[in-house]
Amino acid sequence: MGGLGIDLGTANTVVATPEDGVVFNEPSFLLVREKDPHRALAIGQDARELVGRTPVGITPVRPIRDGVIVDLESARTFVTAVIKRVAPHRSYGLRPNGVISVPAGATPLERRAVLEVGHEAGLRKVGLVPEPVAGALGCGINPLEARAHLVVDIGGGTSEVTAICFGGILSHRSCRLAGDELTTALYQYLRAEHKIVVGELTAERAKVGTPGTPDGQALVVEGRDAVTGRARLVTLEIEEIVEALRPTTTGIVQTLTDCLEDLPAQAIGDVMSEGLLAIGGGAMLRGLSQLLEESFGFPVKTAERPLTCVAEGAKACLEHPEVVAAYSS
Numbered sequence: 001m002g003g004l005g006i007d008l009g010t011a012n013t014v015v016a017t018p019e020d021g022v023v024f025n026e027p028s029f030l031l032v033r034e035k036d037p038h039r040a041l042a043i044g045q046d047a048r049e050l051v052g053r054t055p056v057g058i059t060p061v062r063p064i065r066d067g068v069i070v071d072l073e074s075a076r077t078f079v080t081a082v083i084k085r086v087a088p089h090r091s092y093g094l095r096p097n098g099v100i101s102v103p104a105g106a107t108p109l110e111r112r113a114v115l116e117v118g119h120e121a122g123l124r125k126v127g128l129v130p131e132p133v134a135g136a137l138g139c140g141i142n143p144l145e146a147r148a149h150l151v152v153d154i155g156g157g158t159s160e161v162t163a164i165c166f167g168g169i170l171s172h173r174s175c176r177l178a179g180d181e182l183t184t185a186l187y188q189y190l191r192a193e194h195k196i197v198v199g200e201l202t203a204e205r206a207k208v209g210t211p212g213t214p215d216g217q218a219l220v221v222e223g224r225d226a227v228t229g230r231a232r233l234v235t236l237e238i239e240e241i242v243e244a245l246r247p248t249t250t251g252i253v254q255t256l257t258d259c260l261e262d263l264p265a266q267a268i269g270d271v272m273s274e275g276l277l278a279i280g281g282g283a284m285l286r287g288l289s290q291l292l293e294e295s296f297g298f299p300v301k302t303a304e305r306p307l308t309c310v311a312e313g314a315k316a317c318l319e320h321p322e323v324v325a326a327y328s329s
């Protein structure tokens with residue numbers, strides 16, 4: 001059976017299909033003409049690259065904030081363009097079915113907005129699944145078994161901590177301390193401590209690290225001196241980055257603590273023996289899994305593919321509608 005598993009994220013949108021796996025994995029950005037907001041000029045990476053250098057009359061839009069749709073019209077334009085991009089090459093028939101992930105804490109109104117956008121963007125049947133449930137499924141965990149699983153999803157806009165068991169949510173907490181906030185914290189640290197102003201993309205690169213370089217290697221960051229305005233380089237040791245981000249990561253630890261406090265004792269036993277599953281791009285932050293293990297004393301397993309496991313789980317739901325049905329309320 002065909003169809004699309006869709007993770008509509010604040011930072012990235014990922015689409016997976018049963019036939020081909022991940023077929024779209026790009027930033028949730030859209031570029032439109034102000035006079036014609038229904039037509040996408042560019043989406044994803046192409047649109048993201050133009051941020052900060054768009055000509056007059058053209059606007060970059062992020063239709064998703066904190067995991068939920070903030071602008072129905074641009075979300076519809078964005079999702080329609082994404083489906084057009086991934087669907088023509090495949091034999092889905094005219095209107096593919098879709099399962100879309102939503103934050104576990106989404107309100108009924110926010111869930112309805114996603115359903116509406118899915119239908120209007122051309123999907124035939126649309127199912128919704130909570131992100132931690134999809135993420136767990138995408139990592140090979142059965143979210144219907146009679147055993148508690150604790151999932152932390154550190155995305156672009158929010159960190160969500162959710163305990164799931166037997167088709168239901170045991171406890172859930174979320175905070176707005178996630179990838180975007182970590183990037184902002186690093187930007188502010190560089191300005192305050194090193195008197196250097198960097199671009200958003202530079203701060204993001206410093207947070208993520210350079211692919212292919214060893215984890216402990218220092219980073220050289222380029223920016224503008226806050227006083228003289230001249231270009232300047234700063235070398236940042238990894239330990240310094242970890243410390244600069246400490247106030248934000250401590251907030252994420254607090255959210256986990258709050259969620260654990262709501263858990264029944266029997267479920268705590270499951271979590272102690274099985275540990276915590278960390279998903280979302282922020283789960284790859286250097287030093288984070290060690291911090292969580294030190295704070296809670298149980299193992300932390302970072303997903304093998306933290307950025308795509310939610311879409312892969314949503315795709316798996318196409319073949320397991322019982323998961324969508326169980327977690328639909």
Ligand SMILES: Nc1ncnc2c1ncn2[C@@H]1O[C@H](COP(=O)(O)OP(=O)(O)OP(=O)(O)O)[C@@H](O)[C@H]1O
Nearest residue numbers: 009010011012067155156157158179280281282284
């Ligand atoms: N190696 C890395 N280290 C730290 N952060 C990373 C790394 N790779 C990606 N990120 C961050 O992960 C975030 C994106 O994660 P993800 O795609 O899971 O979020 P999202 O699903 O779009 O957001 P949300 O769940 O809030 O809607 C970005 O802030 C990005 O900077």
